[in-house]
Structures are given as structure tokens and as C-alpha cells.
Amino acid sequence: MTPITEVEGRRLALSNLDKVLHPVTGTTKGEVLHYYATVGAVILPHLRDRPVSFLRYPDGPDGQLFFTKNPPPGTPSWVKTTPVPRSEDPRARQVVIEDLASLMWAANLVVEFHTPQWRASSPAVADRLVFDLDPGPPAGVVDCCRVALHLRERLLADGLEAFAKTSGSKGLHLLVPVVPTPSPRVSAYAKELAVEAEAALPGLVTHRMSRALRSGKVFVDHSQNAAAKTTATPYTLRARALPTVSAPVTWEEVEACAAQAGRGAPSRGPGDPFDPAALVLLMGDIAPRLELYGDLLAPLFAPERAGAVP
Structure with a gap:
């Protein structure tokens, strides 16, 4: 059964919480989600108003890794996206992580967050x-x-x-x-x-x-x-x-x-x-720092x- 939690009024289904993602330390997906919930206040300002690219590693670093700029299939309607036209797709959009609920939704996909040096409100x-x-x-x-x-x-x-x-x-x-x-x-x-x-x-x-x-x-x-x-x-x-x-x-x-x-x-x-x-x-070093x-x-x-x- 997939646990359902509520974050800032949004219902999120969090999956495979016991899956080990970082094998050397035995770090589980549940611990990764807890990390992002803990550092939300400091990571969100670095994410807001910037189109996000994801490096996904749902089975850990030894599994399949794939980089995506497009909103993943099943992206909730309440997750903000912004136009980022590309030569191969002039109508392309990308996710923008504006709040804790969106952060936890993305973290549940098991991703690295990558952002450009510009804001969605001022492209390039x-x-x-x-x-x-x-x-x-x-x-x-x-x-x-x-x-x-x-x-x-x-x-x-x-x-x-x-x-x-x-x-x-x-x-x-x-x-x-x-x-x-x-x-x-x-x-x-x-x-x-x-x-x-x-x-x-x-x-x-x-x-x-x-x-x-x-x-x-x-x-x-x-x-x-x-x-x-x-x-x-x-x-x-x-x-x-x-x-x-x-x-x-x-x-x-x-x-x-x-x-x-x-x-x-x-x-x-x-x-x-x-x-x-x-x-x-x-x-584990980040909260003390x-x-x-x-x-x-x-x-x-x-x-x-x-x-x-x-």
C-alpha cells in the first residue's frame, strides 16, 4: 500500500519508502524524502522561478539514470510549469518548484535538481x-x-x-x-x-x-x-x-x-x-551545518x- 501524506494542503502518494538508494550507507528513499522536507526552507529559494531539469535515478546510482527537461508523465496539475522553447520543440515547458509540496512530489521521483543561471521570469x-x-x-x-x-x-x-x-x-x-x-x-x-x-x-x-x-x-x-x-x-x-x-x-x-x-x-x-x-x-551533515x-x-x-x- 502506497502511503498518502498531505503537504501544504496537497495530497501526495509516496512510494517505495524502504528502497535503498545509496548502497554504501544503506540510505533509503524514505530518508531521502525526510532530507528534502528538512532542508526545504533553504533549497526552495534556489529553485523558485527557475526551470528545473531532473536527473532521475529511481533505482539508485547503479540503476538506470536519465536526464529530462520535460515535465514527467503524471505531473500533477498544481505543479507549476513554464515555457522554455527549444529548437526541436518550440512549445516545450519545464517544471518550476515553487513550494514544499512540489519539492516533495519531485523528490518522490528520486531526482537530482539542476537549474540554469537565469530565472523563468527573465529567460537567458x-x-x-x-x-x-x-x-x-x-x-x-x-x-x-x-x-x-x-x-x-x-x-x-x-x-x-x-x-x-x-x-x-x-x-x-x-x-x-x-x-x-x-x-x-x-x-x-x-x-x-x-x-x-x-x-x-x-x-x-x-x-x-x-x-x-x-x-x-x-x-x-x-x-x-x-x-x-x-x-x-x-x-x-x-x-x-x-x-x-x-x-x-x-x-x-x-x-x-x-x-x-x-x-x-x-x-x-x-x-x-x-x-x-x-x-x-x-x-546527514547538512542540518548541523x-x-x-x-x-x-x-x-x-x-x-x-x-x-x-x-
Whole structure:
């Protein structure tokens, strides 16, 4: 029997609550739904007024994964959608998650949430700039932190303030609030900075996507600023063996991580150096961090923190 629950006056059928989705930790679908109910107040501002793309993994990360922009079959009439015309489908629409009921409906489908850098009310006009720092082995998160600090200073020189979050995989994302700017201009500026970073840190950075160029370097992916591209939404769970979250981190944590460059594996006694593994944030880490820090990405919503793209 499928449990029925009521969320903000909407009746939801929640299915397969005992199904294990993250096998390493034994995390069940019911626990995933509880996570989203708990973090609803902080994830919803990052979802509202942005068309959502879903990476669905209904049988866990080892099962079938499929990416969809279209509203899934059976989407309730009360879930908001917005027009997002595409060349292959000029009448296409996408889901917009506006409230807790819609969030829990989507979470029951078992999804990663991905959103663009613009709002549905202003298509292709970005209010965020993003860099996805993706390490090519043997490079790792320590190298990403070094690159993040470089980009932070470079952005600051142009009057732009960056905020960091884990990707939920191997790397970091930098998010920068900007005065609403056409996506092509933001994309061009982001590419300029990625090219500059490669010139400044040639043994550490590549701005090109080619796998052959990425070994031992951090790929500064600027392409997600294109209007058609999306990035993992802050606080979304990722389809990984562990229930990792794409969650904000402090610059102090990034600095402490970067300081481990060249030191090898850290020890684990009193006074030990920062352990880069601390930047792998799991579902259970988020509530305590919210109690400690609140939403570290809240400044993204403060108009006075947004800078003009040069």
C-alpha cells in the first residue's frame, strides 16, 4: 500500500519508502524524502522561478539514470510549469518548484535538481555566474580549492563576490551573484577568466573540455553559463553511492583545504591539518551545518551583493 501524506494542503502518494538508494550507507528513499522536507526552507529559494531539469535515478546510482527537461508523465496539475522553447520543440515547458509540496512530489521521483543561471521570469538573462571546477585524476579537491582561491581574487578585482559549494562529486562550484546580464555576455566573461586562469596556473588549470588535456589538472568549466545549460542546484542530493550533497562551504574551509597541497595524506590526531575529505558533505551533515552557518549562499539573493559583469 502506497502511503498518502498531505503537504501544504496537497495530497501526495509516496512510494517505495524502504528502497535503498545509496548502497554504501544503506540510505533509503524514505530518508531521502525526510532530507528534502528538512532542508526545504533553504533549497526552495534556489529553485523558485527557475526551470528545473531532473536527473532521475529511481533505482539508485547503479540503476538506470536519465536526464529530462520535460515535465514527467503524471505531473500533477498544481505543479507549476513554464515555457522554455527549444529548437526541436518550440512549445516545450519545464517544471518550476515553487513550494514544499512540489519539492516533495519531485523528490518522490528520486531526482537530482539542476537549474540554469537565469530565472523563468527573465529567460537567458543571468543573475548568477558559475564555474564548475572538475579535477582530472590524479588532481583532486585540494587542487580545486587552489584554483577556487585564484578565481575568487580575480573576480574580486572586477568587483564580483564568489561563493563556493561542493559539486557533490569530486570538485567545487563557484557561484557569483551578478546584476542581470544577457547569458552570452556572462558566458564570454567566464571564458575570459578561465583562459586567464590557465595562463596564470598552466600546470594546474585547463579551460578546455578535452579529456586528453585534463589529466592532473582542474578543468575550469565555464560552459554552464550558456542559457541552455544547467548546474546542480544548491542542496540537491547527487546520484552517487554515498548520499553526497552539493552544499555550500566557507572560504575558510577552502583555504584550509588548499593549504594541504603537496603535504600528502593528512594524519588524524589532535591538531592535525585539515582533512580534504571534510569537503565531501553527506546528507546527514547538512542540518548541523545549517544550524552553525545558516545558508552560506543567502547573499546570492541580496541585490546589493550583485556585481556588474565587465
